[in-house]
Amino acid sequence: MADFWVTEAMNGFGMTVQVEAELCRRQSKYQKIELYQTKKLGRLLLLDGIIQLTDFDEFAYHEMLANLPMFAHDNPRRALVIGGGDGGVLRELGRHPELETIDICEIDEEVINVAREFLPEISCGYDDPRVRVHIADGSEFVKDKPESYDVIIVDSTDPGGPGAPLFGEAFYRDMKRALRPGGVIATQAESPYLLPEIVARLNAVSKRIFRSTGYASIMVPTYPTGMIGACVAGDREDVRIPARPIPPELARQLRYYNTELHRAAFTTPNFVTRLLNA
Amino acid sequence: MADFWVTEAMNGFGMTVQVEAELCRRQSKYQKIELYQTKKLGRLLLLDGIIQLTDFDEFAYHEMLANLPMFAHDNPRRALVIGGGDGGVLRELGRHPELETIDICEIDEEVINVAREFLPEISCGYDDPRVRVHIADGSEFVKDKPESYDVIIVDSTDPGGPGAPLFGEAFYRDMKRALRPGGVIATQAESPYLLPEIVARLNAVSKRIFRSTGYASIMVPTYPTGMIGACVAGDREDVRIPARPIPPELARQLRYYNTELHRAAFTTPNFVTRLLNA
Numbered sequence A, B: 001m002a003d004f005w006v007t008e009a010m011n012g013f014g015m016t017v018q019v020e021a022e023l024c025r026r027q028s029k030y031q032k033i034e035l036y037q038t039k040k041l042g043r044l045l046l047l048d049g050i051i052q053l054t055d056f057d058e059f060a061y062h063e064m065l066a067n068l069p070m071f072a073h074d075n076p077r078r079a080l081v082i083g084g085g086d087g088g089v090l091r092e093l094g095r096h097p098e099l100e101t102i103d104i105c106e107i108d109e110e111v112i113n114v115a116r117e118f119l120p121e122i123s124c125g126y127d128d129p130r131v132r133v134h135i136a137d138g139s140e141f142v143k144d145k146p147e148s149y150d151v152i153i154v155d156s157t158d159p160g161g162p163g164a165p166l167f168g169e170a171f172y173r174d175m176k177r178a179l180r181p182g183g184v185i186a187t188q189a190e191s192p193y194l195l196p197e198i199v200a201r202l203n204a205v206s207k208r209i210f211r212s213t214g215y216a217s218i219m220v221p222t223y224p225t226g227m228i229g230a231c232v233a234g235d236r237e238d239v240r241i242p243a244r245p246i247p248p249e250l251a252r253q254l255r256y257y258n259t260e261l262h263r264a265a266f267t268t269p270n271f272v273t274r275l276l277n278a
Helices: A060-073 A087-094 A109-118 A120-127 A138-144 A169-178 A196-209 A260-265 A270-276 B059-070 B088-093 B108-119 B121-128 B138-144 B171-178 B196-209 B259-265 B270-275
Strands: A004-010 A013-027 A032-038 A043-047 A050-054 A078-083 A103-107 A131-133 A149-155 A179-190 A212-219 A227-234 B003-009 B013-026 B033-037 B043-047 B050-055 B078-083 B100-105 B131-135 B149-155 B177-186 B211-220 B227-234
Touching: A004 A043, A004 B013, A004 B078, A013 A043, A013 A050, A013 A109, A013 B003, A032 A109, A043 A109, A050 A060, A050 B100, A060 A087, A060 A149, A060 A179, A060 A212, A060 A260, A060 B088, A078 A087, A078 B211, A078 B270, A087 A103, A087 A120, A087 A149, A103 A138, A109 A120, A120 A131, A138 A169, A149 A169, A169 A179, A169 A196, A196 A212, A196 A227, A196 A270, A212 A260, A212 B100, A212 B121, A212 B211, A260 B259, B003 B043, B013 B043, B013 B050, B013 B108, B033 B108, B033 B149, B043 B108, B050 B059, B059 B088, B059 B149, B059 B177, B059 B211, B059 B227, B078 B088, B078 B138, B088 B100, B088 B121, B088 B149, B100 B138, B108 B121, B121 B131, B138 B171, B149 B171, B171 B177, B196 B211, B196 B270, B211 B259, B211 B270
Parallel strands: A078 A103, A078 A149, A103 A131, A149 A179, B078 B100, B078 B149, B100 B131, B149 B177
Antiparallel strands: A004 A013, A013 A032, A013 B013, A032 A043, A043 A050, A179 A227, A212 A227, B003 B013, B013 B033, B033 B043, B043 B050, B177 B227, B211 B227
């Protein structure tokens, strides 16, 4: 197959990735799943045409989405991942021996199947014996889990797809009820360059519900605008400040997250700060 | 003219921007200059096919490249811009009443002409009466300017084009001689995701020559990888820490730079820190 380019475009600009071969194309009950071998970036996963990850830069997103809430908490024992069917967040959580249970609630089993078949270095997160898989709608799943988790991570698609309920205020209130005292959430919170109204709304919702909220920037080259945010929130004094040091054996494995960057990621450009205070 | 897309690609991925009309295409003595009206991002300037700026996000790059060295210095009076023919860095320097002179040394007069004709909101930087324009090779210009500047800013193209001499160690040593005591430089220092070897080399060169050096990340969506770095250096205790507060009238004009972000921008992901310490 000759080289070609896969492009994700929105609002007049986009990302384009050179690919060598299509490895998989499936229509699941929820979305179109595409997987490509790229020329320079390893493998590329798209859902409904939206770039989910490449081998090249997935570490940035997965490390931050997992470790920001894990280190905002002083003693996390039970974690829940909503979405994140590829397994990348699970892999990062698996590096934490302090976790006793790691639940994942993914709506689309086919995403897990594709990741297990084609993305072994990401889906290896499922191999951890602490992981329990639930195939369900995350917005329903959290409703009957009162005081069950220390950390909830929402690794969702954009608001347009099957992840739409994960961007509503009701879901944030349900997550709060599913947290144990002092629990922390982290959610995929879009880019202020691309979707400023969503960044502002998620932050406003979180501020109404949680004692402390912050928006962290993560530099991910293959996402449109080259970055994405995490909304981190909890009933703690300040989720923007790590509650504990990184164990040295974990620090050696990390390519992106560190303690200083935890604080720095929440320091926003003025135009973002104005959105968050609106 | 029907809508079409302009793409800058390198190393297997790239940025693509939807454009409505080509406004200008000129071959200067040094490079191909193209200017487009885009669908959503205002105007787009390319030099030899490489995206230089869009109206949408140029504030992020220009504010940081100008204000990082300006606030790393406690009392800047004389500034020099090398490259930056579009005028964006000049415009940001013009917001500083403490500057007495603002020199710019641009090799390609045609870039200035195109900017003045088609990018009035950027090239307005030239209207400041403190600005003096020198059409010359910046690497030659600094050689006979001993102890002349408090701040030198290098807003260059990539190492492949006419800006190539601006990435060499000799040029950094010449800049050091052109600085007055306590002077600070800031240079366009590429992306560690895209050109890690250049990030590492510029940082190593700066460390050999200056007392203090730092690499700051700037989130610029339309640059490949969505970010770019500034190498900031000087014979000061620590250029990563602002030496003075932002005057309130300036702070109100800024959309990106702030005092906390100055420090935070120098806090790097682990893979970048390892490059800088290599």
